[in-house]
Amino acid sequence: MHFSLTSEDLAFRDGLRAWLAEHWREDWAKMRRRFPSQDEMFAFLRVWQRQLFDAGYVGLSWPRAYGGQGATIMQQAIFYEEIARARAPELPNVIGLDMAGPALISHGTPAQKDKHLQRILSGEHIFCQGFSEPNAGSDVAALQTRAVRGDGGFVVSGQKVWTTYAQYAEWCILLVRTDPAAPKHKGLTFVLVDMRAPGVTVRPIRQISGEPEFNEMFFDGVRVPDENVVGRVNGGWEVAITTLMFERGPRTISRQLHLRHAIDAALELAKHTPRGGASASADPVMRQRLAQLYIDTEALRVSNLRALTRMLRGEPPGAEGSAAKLFWSEAVQRVLELMLELQGPYAVLTQGSERAVEDGYWQQRFLRSRGDTIAAGTSEINRNILAERVLGLPKD
Numbered sequence: 478m479h480f481s482l483t484s485e486d487l488a489f490r491d492g493l494r495a496w497l498a499e500h501w502r503e504d505w506a507k508m509r510r511r512f513p514s515q516d517e518m519f520a521f522l523r524v525w526q527r528q529l530f531d532a533g534y535v536g537l538s539w540p541r542a543y544g545g546q547g548a549t550i551m552q553q554a555i556f557y558e559e560i561a562r563a564r565a566p567e568l569p570n571v572i573g574l575d576m577a578g579p580a581l582i583s584h585g586t587p588a589q590k591d592k593h594l595q596r597i598l599s600g601e602h603i604f605c606q607g608f609s610e611p612n613a614g615s616d617v618a619a620l621q622t623r624a625v626r627g628d629g630g631f632v633v634s635g636q637k638v639w640t641t642y643a644q645y646a647e648w649c650i651l652l653v654r655t656d657p658a659a660p661k662h663k664g665l666t667f668v669l670v671d672m673r674a675p676g677v678t679v680r681p682i683r684q685i686s687g688e689p690e691f692n693e694m695f696f697d698g699v700r701v702p703d704e705n706v707v708g709r710v711n712g713g714w715e716v717a718i719t720t721l722m723f724e725r726g727p728r729t730i731s732r733q734l735h736l737r738h739a740i741d742a743a744l745e746l747a748k749h750t751p752r753g754g755a756s757a758s759a760d761p762v763m764r765q766r767l768a769q770l771y772i773d774t775e776a777l778r779v780s781n782l783r784a785l786t787r788m789l790r791g792e793p794p795g796a797e798g799s800a801a802k803l804f805w806s807e808a809v810q811r812v813l814e815l816m817l818e819l820q821g822p823y824a825v826l827t828q829g830s831e832r833a834v835e836d837g838y839w840q841q842r843f844l845r846s847r848g849d850t851i852a853a854g855t856s857e858i859n860r861n862i863l864a865e866r867v868l869g870l871p872k873d
């Protein structure tokens with residue numbers, strides 16, 4: 478593992494820092510709350526992605542032939558780190574960049590690549606991920622959405638759920654069952670669905686945080702032409718695995734920085750919160766907890782660097798991805814719980830009192846963080862992976 482950057486990486490980082498200094502001056506975490514609606518926030522993020530694309534910062538590690546920059550994985554990781562450092566927003570087309578794009582690069586036809594790759598980068602084709610169903614989440618291969626042969630393609634019927642930002646997506650990567658007689662992993666096909674096709678209905682679901690980030694999706698006789706099948710018919714599981722491997726790619730490197738920002742805020746709040754005639758930061762138990770959170774973040778940083786080293790060597794992602802996801806999502810919840818504990822009884826106030834801290838910002842983050850231990854593999858599933866692959870325990 479090398480901790481120092483090459484001169485090219487340093488030059489890239491400095492160029493990006495200068496660009497960000499000129500184009501971004503806010504704290505996104507706070508700014509995002511000022512949008513009157515999520516729709517307006519998403520529209521803003523599309524423009525942000527376009528700006529970064531025009532400046533050559535989107536698809537850094539994608540091949541040039543597909544509109545990328547042919548840069549190193551290290552530079553891609555630097556990009557995510559600098560965005561977090563500048564407290565700028567991430568790119569909104571997460572599914573396009575981290576899942577649909579890599580799946581198309583590995584398994585797509587030339588026509589599919591031509592149609593989508595460049596537009597994924599510019600943000601013209603926002604993608605959503607239609608994998609989970611009401612009865613298929615952790616065990617996604619149990620899905621039941623059916624696709625039957627029709628005129629020049631397939632006709633899709635069924636329901637998906639928890640589909641993040643489906644209401645803004647132009648396209649969906651959809652996993653459907655094409656052979657119900659085959660073993661569950663063998664009868665699946667990976668297709669691209671035009672979200673404006675007749676028969677597609679999207680219904681937003683309001684989360685505990687109040688935001689309708691994810692949705693239910695209904696497919697009622699939706700026509701999917703053959704040209705939208707990615708990989709082999711009934712070979713969808715292989716394609717899905719490619720997307721899930723990329724789900725925990727270089728973007729995760731920035732997570733420990735977001736966590737650090739929250740810990741810094743907790744430290745500040747502890748210093749200014751009265752407790753027992755002094756400040757909460759003088760309380761030995763509180764000091765212990767803050768120090769432990771700081772140690773957790775450092776452990777996460779080093780673990781992320783180990784995962785990055787594997788990627789740089791061209792090795793497949795190891796169990797570090799599961800360890801980092803598990804550790805990060807639970808650490809985020811611990812720090813946000815601490816923020817609320819520090820506020821004591823005032824934690825129930827989000828507005829209307831001078832004791833309400835930052836207009837309920839931490840309360841909102843606390844509620845949103847409940848989903849972090851569920852999305853992209855629950856804590857239990859990640860513990861199973863670690864038990865089996867790292868500790869060599871018997872299979873679940």
Ligand SMILES: Cc1cc2nc3c(=O)[nH]c(=O)nc-3n(C[C@H](O)[C@H](O)[C@H](O)COP(=O)(O)OP(=O)(O)OC[C@H]3O[C@@H](n4cnc5c(N)ncnc54)[C@H](O)[C@@H]3O)c2cc1C
Binds near residue numbers: 612615638691851853
């Ligand atoms: C914020 C958020 C965004 C999401 N976005 C998307 C999206 O864009 N697209 C998409 O397709 N999905 C999305 N999901 C869905 C997500 O992938 C699923 O919620 C997740 O895989 C868990 O599936 P489930 O909700 O069906 O729970 P289940 O799989 O039914 O699990 C229920 C409980 O049982 C436990 N459990 C299940 N199996 C085991 C086992 N073998 N051993 C031990 N415990 C087990 C789980 O850990 C959990 O506690 C999102 C979820 C969230 C929270």
